Amino acid sequence: MMNKRSKLLYVWVAVSAAILIAGIVLFALFGFNTSLDRPASKTVDVSYNVVVELSEENKNLLSEASEAAFAANGVTYEEKLELEGQADPNSSSQSEFYPTGNDFTLRYVFDADVSSEALANAVTAINEAVDAASLGTGASVTVTTHTLSLQTFNESLWRAAVAVLTGAVVALIYVGVRFGVGCALTGLAAAVNDMLLTLSFFAITRVPVYAFAPWLYAAIAAAASLGLWLVRCMKLRENAKDPAFSALAADEAVAEMCKATDKAVFALAGSALVILAVCAACMFSGGAAVFAGALVPVAAALYSSTLLAPALHVRVKAAFDKIKAKRARYTGKKRAARGEE
């Protein structure tokens, strides 16, 4: 009574393998697209410094002059920040930042591909506008363009990888103790597959992510995979105790397990997907990308707990059942021999 999806193990393995290989190759070549962290961008800082007091009127004047200059030179900024100047961190006796009250910076962030020449022209235009305007005694304005490239902190990445893998292994040791080694092995294969599938998805599609996000998604994939597989394992064990199901062959037992738990698995994964989609829809800024990206690991966990893991577990369970039967025969023979003596 092997159901259709369990028969297609080789198809699921091939799908996973194709995605993983493509993901590994592309990751090795290009890494993840961490452009949300702005590894390379250009900024224009319009710094306004006065001795006495900052004027809202002058702030607005600078803002209007800057934006007019950008529009005139055909450059569009991606983000505008109004930054308060803080106490300069050069005193060893001080311990905290505090606003100076007379430093203000308008920061315009541009894509790295924006023409430097156009930005330089815009900066000249802003300077001319500032010179023409009367900003009050003691006021000085400096306009500069900057190019940024982010340094990667590798320790947090490799420690996250080790942490997620170790966490999954330890959790599955518990599963092994409670539900049998076969269930733990299938669970481990599914969890590792889901983590790698998730990472491969981001490497292949080049969807922009924050630098910290890939391993967060891998952790979500592992946790979701563990949770969903556990739901299957619970039913499998429950059935094994039931005389009506305990004699079933591996493929039939797995088919029964899937039949009984599909609804719960879809309900759990579906709820998680809906929750994340709602959160992504509610956040209009960078946070939306984090939630939207988190849909991928949940989808990966749903895929493997529905298709790959059951199909794989048919083989794993069959192998373990065989070993168990052999051991039972061996024990039986021993007992029989002892009886004869």
Next chain:
Amino acid sequence: MGKKKSALLLVLYTLLLALLCVICTVSFNYGTNGLYRFSSILELTDKDADLGGEYGANGSYGGGGYSTVYYPEGVISAKEYQDDLGGIADEAERADYEAKYRAYANGTLYLEVGTACNEEGEALASFSAAFDAAVEKISDRYERLHTDGARVSVRDDYTVEVFLPQMMENEYYAVSRFAFTGELSLRYGTSEDTATDALKIKVGETVADYVSGVSAGASGGTHYVVLNFTDAGAKAIANATESAGSSSDSSDSSSSSTTNYLYIYVGDTAIISLTVSEPITNDALYISGSYTAETANTTAILLDTAISGTENDLAFTVGDALQIPAAYGTNALMWLYISFGIVFVAMMAFFFVRYRLLAFAHLYTYLLFLFSAILCVWAIPFLYLSVEVYIAFLFASLLLSAGNAMTFEAARREYALGKTFASSVKTGYKKSFWKIFDLHIVVALFGFIVYFIALPGLQAAAFVLGLTAVFSGLGVLLFNRFAWAIMAALSKKQGNFCNFKREDVDDE
């Protein structure tokens, strides 16, 4: 349980939740002209560099962080160049100053000829190499802080922009200290001017032959920095300080002893000065004082990385600092709360439709779970609110809801078979106990293991996942059953209260 007892317990439970709700979520101004402010726990909770907003009566900004730029020697900003030039009245001096620098990166930076660039304004190879090495060292320092949101970027090829989140207590300390470069040295003497090298480092040796490492530690609430010496270092420091504490001024009849100091330098800056009252004979030097966990850690990282420093390291000047708002935008936190509101309403709608008044039991359990989580995130020092932490909390919320639904469904099935209400609930819990236990223990195990190995912010999210999984387990198996018992006891028709129905049996 009697009705009176149930009613009393329900009132007390409701009051507790109402009190927690106010403490955790409601902020308001009070007093004349709203002078004072009651800040909710949620408002007081640290927010990471990605989330932030204007809190407090004075509109102070919470979340986000601080950024500044390190300028290496030979490099100055356009502002400094313009200010310096504007301050020189003499034409000849002005021309000299102009000749000293070359504009770089469209005039954003000015490089000093001979130090950073040649006459044509091209950066010197030696300067570029020294700058790359310095960036690596500064990145290493910020990475070792293990602070979520810390960033180091190279700006305009020859300056370093650093960023630390506001949720750090001593971010200013770290930003100012990490600009110091050069090699670690220990000097001993009666004053900073007369102090000499305490380790007596020989030609061909470095400080690494004398100091094996520097770390931070804590004992009984006191934070300290530990300098670990090698055998040669322990011997050298013992020799240097052997006269400490003894009367040294023989001409003084009052036999007053001279105060000796041990100065710990990074480059030309004295980072620590210690009064030495007796010879240092141990192979480790424990330095305590007014350190916090963060300042002790920062100092230890600075000194440890300075072991591999050299006298040729580039020196840096710290530039203007700016407060940077949250990366996800000004209103990100508000949208996060709104998203939670929508999810919460949807969850409750499901429970009310499916289980009618029994949904109140789930509501009470969930609120207790929610407020416990908020209190823990606020009270546990290394936790803070971030999108990652929120996702972990949502995951545990799903676990709690699934657990409650599982027990409700198990009891519903028993009730349908004709059992009494009390027996149905008991059997329902009995049948689902191990399922709920396994599910929660596996998630909690995973969360705590990841917490122990990962670095922030995955660490914070993993801990919250583990902790809320434990809360969820307790909520489902303990508090939900309690709420169910006291609420059902007040109802005359307990089956109707829970929207449970008996199975129809056809009598033929």
